[in-house]
Amino acid sequence: MRIIATVIAVLSLHASAFAQSAPNPVLEHFRAYRAAIAAGDMATAESEAAAALTASEQRDxxxxxxxxxxxxxxxxxxxxGRRAEAIAPAQRANDIARAGTADAGVDPVLANLVLGRARLSNEIGPKDDLRAMLDxxxxxxxLRAEVYLGALDLARQELQDRRFAAAANAWDLVASTSDAAPGNATLARAQALALGGVSLIYLAEAMPNSRETRPExxxxxxxxxGAMMIVRQRLLDLPAGAPTSTEARTYGMARAWHDALDSRLSDIDNPWDNEDEHAYQLHEQGASECVEIRLTPPPEYPRNASNNYExxxxxxxxxxxxxxxxxxREVIGSAPNAGSFVDAVERVYDQWRVRTTDRPGRCQRVPIVTLVLNFRLP
Structure with missing residues (x-):
């Protein structure tokens, strides 16, 4: 919520001026807005923010x-996530800032960027406009925090619209500005790298002779x-029974696409040949001696899976x-995103034997066992 915080800071500087006149509906609604933000009540916050704007328009x-x-x-x-409803106030702020109104208190570049985010759609024009504003x-x-948010909006839209080259470029900008992301900046970078990688895979797949290895x-x-390495340690630190974290989901997504790409780029006759390597990838060195795994029955390749990678x-x-x-037990990531691969695992994984033990002086029992299962047509 970095943009909101920035605007609050600007407005707060003038609260004392509001207080000099009473009654002051602008200040009253703004205070109610801030209280709702502090309480995490976003619906009330929006209602009070709209009321404060209306009161200011009527008065000033x-x-x-x-x-x-x-x-x-x-x-x-x-x-x-109310992009359409954001257009009108964003346009109002942009018009005032562009008009050079004295003491408007709004940076024209910032106002233009917020308007570009509000207007973003699946049409090429608004996306190209936002890209120019981000540049x-x-x-x-x-404006680094605002650029991060705008690039994130653009990257998601381009990926959704299957404009993979544009999506990959936008994810690069998200990654490069992730240090200004609200919340966990490290996780934000990992997610941007992972989704940038996914965009490049789709881009390569759409090219002619896509069975050849491409630079993408x-x-x-x-x-x-890179995304896997960023979040790997956090997974090692998770206690058993912990709720599935965003870090775990990010690792699962990155690892699944990474290994699916490995399978595509290499000639693997038997998808279970590297089972041991993958089964214990997340554990401390030697921890595999404390993990007993028997994947019987193994999942079958879903013959009805319709994807170009096989x-x-x-x-x-x-x-x-x-x-x-x-x-x-749970699935934390899959690639490609066809549910048939997940279904193949979930049909049998409750029958698998997974058990951990302690071996003093050699390894300790691990709280979470992570398995990566790769499929390829024989």
Missing amino acids: GNGGRTAVLALNLASLRLER TANARDD EIQAHDKLH VGSVVTQFHMDPNGEVSR
């Missing part, structure tokens, strides 16, 4: 803090590996109880 027209409040409302609606804003360090696939492999990868986790028995 385009003057006062109208532009700041309009930008604040637009940013909040973008945060809530302009990216030259300024003080090598780049994708590096990005996916390969698939599914990442599973087994949470262990204090006695070394499985207490919970």
Whole structure:
């Protein structure tokens, strides 16, 4: 919520000026908005932000803090995924900023960027407009957080619209500005690298003679590996029974695509040949001696799977109880995203033997066992 926080900071500087006149509906609604934000009540926050803007428009027209409040409302609606509803206040803030209204309190570049995010759609024009706005804003360090959010919006839209080259470029910008991401910046970088890698895989697959290794696939492999390494340690630190974390999902996605790409680029006759390597990849050195795994019956390749790779990868986790028995099992990632590969695993994995033990001086019982299962047509 970095854009919202930025706008709050600007507006707060003028709260004392509001307080000099009473009653002051603008200040009253703004205070209610801030209280709702602090309480995590985003619906009430939006309602109060809209009321503050309306009160400012009625009292000051385009003057006062109208532009700041309009930008604040637009940013909040973008945060809530209400892009269409963000257009009107974003346009209002942008118009006032562009008009050079004295003491508008809004940076024209920032207002233009927020408007570009609000107008983003599956049409090429709005996406190209936002890309140009990001190029302009990216030259300024003080707008780094806003560039991250705009690039994230653009990358998701381009990937959804299957414009894979544009998506890969946008994910690169997301990764390069992830240090300014709200929340966990390290995780934000891992997610950007992983999804950038996925975009490059799709881009390579769409090219002629796609069975040949492409530079895009090598780049994708590096990005996916980088994403895995970023979140790997966090998985090692998870206790047994912990709720599935975003880090686990990110690792699962990156690892599944990484291994599916490995299978595609190499001639693997038997998808279970490298089972041991993958089964114990996340454990400390020697920990495999404390893990007993018997994958019987093995999953079958889903013959009805319709994907151009003829390969698939599914990442599973087994949470262990204090006695070394499985207490919970789940799939944390798969690639390609065809559910048939996941279905093939879920049909049989409750019959597998997975158990952990302690061996003093050699290894300790691990709380979570992660298995990566690769599929390829024989």
